[in-house]
Amino acid sequence: MxxxxxxxxxxxxxxxxxxxxxxxxDNPFYRIAEHLVVGVSAGxxxxxxxxxxxxxxxxxPVVHEHKFYYLVPTLLGVLMWARFSRKWSWxxxxxxxxxxxxxxxxxxPVTMQTLILVPLHAxxxxxxxxxxxxxxxxxxAGGVLCALVYFFFSKEHxxxxxxxxxxxxxxxxxxxxxxxxxxxxGRVSLLIERFTFIRDYLQNVLGL
Amino acid sequence: xxxxxxxxxxxxxxxxxxxALAVAVPLFIPFQVPIHTTPEVKSVxxxxxxxxxxxxxxIAIDYDPNAMAELHPMALTICRQCFAxxxxxxxxxxxxxxxxxxxxxxxxxxxEFNKKNGxxxxxxGYKPYPGLVILSMGQNFRISFPxxxxxxxxxxxxxxxxIRNYDDxxxxxAFEAGWVADAWIQDANGRYKLPVALGLTGVMTADYYPYIQxxxxxxxxxxxxxxxxxxxxxxxxxxxxSRGMKVQTITHIVVILFIIVGNIGxxxxxxxxx
Numbered sequence: 001m002x003x004x005x006x007x008x009x010x011x012x013x014x015x016x017x018x019x020x021x022x023x024x025x026d027n028p029f030y031r032i033a034e035h036l037v038v039g040v041s042a043g044x045x046x047x048x049x050x051x052x053x054x055x056x057x058x059x060x061p062v063v064h065e066h067k068f069y070y071l072v073p074t075l076l077g078v079l080m081w082a083r084f085s086r087k088w089s090w091x092x093x094x095x096x097x098x099x100x101x102x103x104x105x106x107x108x109p110v111t112m113q114t115l116i117l118v119p120l121h122a123x124x125x126x127x128x129x130x131x132x133x134x135x136x137x138x139x140x141a142g143g144v145l146c147a148l149v150y151f152f153f154s155k156e157h158x159x160x161x162x163x164x165x166x167x168x169x170x171x172x173x174x175x176x177x178x179x180x181x182x183x184x185x186g187r188v189s190l191l192i193e194r195f196t197f198i199r200d201y202l203q204n205v206l207g208l
Numbered sequence: 209x210x211x212x213x214x215x216x217x218x219x220x221x222x223x224x225x226x227x228a229l230a231v232a233v234p235l236f237i238p239f240q241v242p243i244h245t246t247p248e249v250k251s252v253x254x255x256x257x258x259x260x261x262x263x264x265x266x267i268a269i270d271y272d273p274n275a276m277a278e279l280h281p282m283a284l285t286i287c288r289q290c291f292a293x294x295x296x297x298x299x300x301x302x303x304x305x306x307x308x309x310x311x312x313x314x315x316x317x318x319x320e321f322n323k324k325n326g327x328x329x330x331x332x333g334y335k336p337y338p339g340l341v342i343l344s345m346g347q348n349f350r351i352s353f354p355x356x357x358x359x360x361x362x363x364x365x366x367x368x369x370x371i372r373n374y375d376d377x378x379x380x381x382a383f384e385a386g387w388v389a390d391a392w393i394q395d396a397n398g399r400y401k402l403p404v405a406l407g408l409t410g411v412m413t414a415d416y417y418p419y420i421q422x423x424x425x426x427x428x429x430x431x432x433x434x435x436x437x438x439x440x441x442x443x444x445x446x447x448x449x450s451r452g453m454k455v456q457t458i459t460h461i462v463v464i465l466f467i468i469v470g471n472i473g474x475x476x477x478x479x480x481x482x
Contacts, residue, residue, distance in 0.1 A: 023221065023224045024221065041305055044304075044305060044308075045304045045305065048304060048307055048334060049304075049336060052307070052333055052334050052335060052336075052357075053335065053336060056354055056355055060354075103339075106339065106340070106343065107339070107394075110394045110395060110398050110399055111394060113398055114393055114394045114397070114398035114424060115394070118398075118422050118424060119418055119419075119421075119422045119424075121422070122418070122421045122422030122423070140421060175414065178414045179411075179414040179415070181460075182410040182411060182413045182414050182430060182431060183410060183411045184410075184459075184460065184463055185410040185431050185432060185433060185456060185460070186278060186409050186410025186411040186431050186432075187410075187411075188227075188231065188455070188456055188459045188460075189277045189278045189410065189431060189432040189452060189456070190274070190277045190278075191227070191228075191231050191459075192231055192235075192277065192432075192452045192455050192456070193276070193277030193452075194277075195231050195232055195235055196235065196452075199232075199235055199236075
């Protein structure tokens with residue numbers, strides 16, 4: 001490990017410990033590290049946006065290639081900044097309207113197809129008890145129906161209807177349980193990576 | 209306050225300390241846990257194994273450094289498998305804090321396998337508004353990426369000759385830490401029928417299993433476990449995720465113990481109430 005690496009990784013180690021210190025109680029070291037993360041992320045994003053969007057999508061087409069129609073979306077983008085003025089903030093509604101219109105036009109048909117129709121079709125599969133695949137399809141369809149019944153509030157959840165709703169709750173609970181287990185795994189993964197980083201640093205620099 | 213009430217109101221710092229020990233101690237103890245592979249991870253591995261030399265694959269590195277721990281190991285293993293097979297890789301990133309990190313990954317692997325930018329792979333870089341970028345790539349990669357990450361016009365690169373849109377790609381393997389995963393499913397698969405496989409953070413994984421049932425994605429690797437499974441299948445040398453799984457096992461046992469203790473406290477203190 002070179003001197004530069006020792007210094008930068010040492011700083012990273014210090015910042016990691018600053019972030020961990022919130023687990024004990026709120027303190028100025030945590031605050032410094034937190035603000036630094038936000039600041040660095042925002043600054044990094046601004047620079048990335050300038051070089052990956054402004055230069056190739058505005059500067060090069062307009063200045064070098066003389067494609068002046070690129071100025072129309074650029075102008076709409078500039079109008080977004082009018083929000084910072086009380087007097088001219090209404091102007092920003094034009095680019096927002098254009099952005100929302102385009103976004104909705106693009107998204108609605110695709111969303112209907114991919115988030116509603118295709119998954120609905122996937123629930124309507126051949127079902128039965130003769131193979132695991134058929135039984136699995138039965139479980140999925142049954143689980144979906146029971147979960148939907150749970151969210152049907154126009155009829156009191158009593159008797160057979162209440163029983164079906166209860167199966168719906170259990171189906172949802174299984175889903176939440178899987179989600180919780182995977183969330184624990186995700187968070188622990190982050191902790192493992194930081195602890196491994198600390199261990200490697202200490203081993204490499206201090207020979208521990 | 210009785211014993212069971214104390215269990216209910218345990219100082220959260222005790223839990224943090226227990227978790228810290230559960231992570232730190234196994235890191236210094238050499239042992240392994242068995243890793244069983246699942247069909248959703250195997251299908252990604254088999255898909256890549258069945259590709260031929262010169263086939264093209266789109267790789268989306270859509271995660272920030274905060275998801276690196278989970279997604280970097282699987283991205284490394286898959287890209288190594290692809291480069292070893294001579295598959296041509298097209299890297300993009302649609303997450304704003306990812307470009308530098310993705311560049312690090314790409315340059316590390318290219319050195320490792322002696323691959324040339326513009327010939328064996330291309331790193332197209334970052335563009336904002338993922339949904340629109342994914343849709344535009346379905347028409348022509350050049351709409352969003354006239355130049356690569358390093359500022360080289362893509363038309364001057366041998367790898368981009370004859371490449372227009374998703375029709376020229378076998379699939380996209382997208383490593384995701386946020387909603388961009390939905391955009392790949394909706395726009396790349398839904399609109400352009402590009403086969404999609406996802407590498408996801410653990411938090412997201414459960415939400416995306418239904419897409420396997422509906423065949424909108426052909427494979428899914430969830431969190432560190434997904435990465436460890438892939439390492440096992442690919443017989444990876446650098447088994448970062450697999451080493452992490454032993455720690456996962458211990459920490460999960462600790463979490464389960466705390467849940468049991470909390471529930472004992474809850475039910476026993478309830479029973480004591482008149």
